[in-house]
Amino acid sequence: MEFFFEVLIGGLLSGVMYALVALGFVLIYKASGVFNFAQGAMVYLAALSVVGIMEWGAPLWLAVILAFAIMTAFGIGTEKFVLRKLVNQPPIALFMATIGLTFFIEGLAPMIFGSDPRALDIGIVDEPIPYILDNWNMVISKFDLIAAGVAAVLVTVLALFFQYTRIGRALRAVADDHQAALSIGIPLQHIWAIVWGVAGFVALVAGMMWGARNGVQFALTFTALKALPVLILGGFTSVPGAIVGGLIIGASEKLAEIYIPPVMQDLFGGNFGGIEGWFPYVLALLFLLVRPEGLFGEKHIDRV
Amino acid sequence: MLYREAGQFKTTYAADQQLFPIRQDRIGLIALLAVAFLGVPMFASEYWFSAILIPFLIFSLAALGLNILTGYAGQLSLGTAAFMAVGAYAAYNFQLRVEGIPILVSFICAGLTAAGVGILFGLPSLRIKGFYLAVATLAAQFFIVWCLTKFPWLSNNSSSGVISAHNIEILGYAFNTPRDKYLLVLAIVVLLALAAKNMVRSTTGRAWMAVRDMDVAASVIGIRLMRTKLLAFAVSSFYCGVAGALYAYCYLGSVEPDGFSLDMSFRILFMVIIGGVGSILGSFLGAAFILLLPIFLDILLPFFAGLFGLPFSSATVSHIQIMVFGALIMFFLIVEPHGLARLWQIAKEKLRLWPFPH
Known part of the structure; x- marks a missing residue:
């Protein structure tokens, strides 16, 4: 039973890490209706620029600030040179454009900062918490717990920002109806630039967390693939959905990885590891058949 | 000038x-x-056959398959490579396990198997669309590749799922040289391309386009959505399956599941976008463009590097390649969303009246 809880909690905490990436998707989708496939690549770019700048001799805090500047500039540039030109195109075209953007970043980032995997040290060690280990005999990583804390803070800040600030209100208005927002004088392009900046910030946080845990390497771009089922489960438009979806996906995939392969081995023989690669997708797919708009998504009504 | x-x-x-x-x-x-x-x-030459012409034809066929699904029926799929993998492994298993089956029959069976799998993963399209569906097809991509790696029966117990293609023999004639294989692939691709061209102007094709443009409206005028969408998945997967079988048998000779990666799916999607969404000709143009571009850049970049005295490593060249790919996708989507096929059409229109446009 302890083992079960250990796996469960480990899964929940890694789910928080997925949610961090999923948040970036939700922000952009909410405000501009663009499904930004490049979020994973942005995570990679952010982590790589922090490490790259530190290699040039800057301290961590300066590197983070500079990386944030890079991400903001990049977000604004994307909005200005790509998305603005694609206004009024079908959403699928925008989606495919962000796939192009993904490839662009995946080529650009390692060209500037180098492509060899590196460690990112942000001063938190990845070791079990002694107190829990002693009393309940469970291995819970200190790092994962801190990452969960960071995610919680980030979500709270974003929620407050959306709910109570002037810009947040404008963002929600744009998300609701582009035309109506324009007609009451909300500058659409500023708003989109801000959203891309915020998404860049979220990517930076996610990139530092993932980078500190697994090292800064190309595999960081695959975090996007982990975040997609989270989004489907939680709904594309909901910030809490991203968190809840992340928790469900994280927990279920770790449990599946532990408990399904032995059963399959009994049935068919052979080695059936690596289930976590597809399990979240199949889970999300089955979930979609029951509830196509996700847990917290808005119901979509088609009109002819 | 051209013709009237x-x-x-x-x-x-x-x-x-x-x-x-x-x-x-x-x-x-x-x-x-x-x-x-x-x-x-x-x-x-032999190099041209085995390194350029055969992959060009095979990828054209796969792009054609994806174009039927995405360009004509409007269902975005990111799992093309997985359906190709199904085709490759199905062809292998039919050859291996059915005594004396002709190779062409096992190619057709491979296509049909892929079509079956395509229908299975197309089922969610009845409930969901757009991005949700795109993510659902990713499930196919990961799940199928995992299955092919983990179930040893599918690859006849070879390590890590590698299969080697059998010899191709039709009516007693062995297709051994690259030139023979090229002719075989060419014949199959021409046949399937003409079939596709015929299909997209038939009732089925028009129903696909109606569903693409607006599925609610299509169902209101009496098009059965379930049938139409699943048929699109089946036909598209059939094409991809045959392409996959040819990829294993006529191009590489031995394939592993991991070779049919998400990257390959994206590559085929790019062929469709750059070539022209919803165009048969576009599938061929796109495949040619995407396959030739890396070769072109490989030659061109070191040349420019030498010209400006820049030290380009091979890693840099591959990074620039990826960047150019990405930039081109965005460029085409912005400037010419209908791709190379549309450019060809415009050129034809212009040349019809040239040099007296009025």
């Missing part, structure tokens, strides 16, 4: 409904096929 179709009157319905109603188009097509079937085998 004035003066070609149709006196029967059959003449009006033929696949290529304009005489010059027919002559052009026959000339092109003559060059492909007779001219190219005489002059091309």
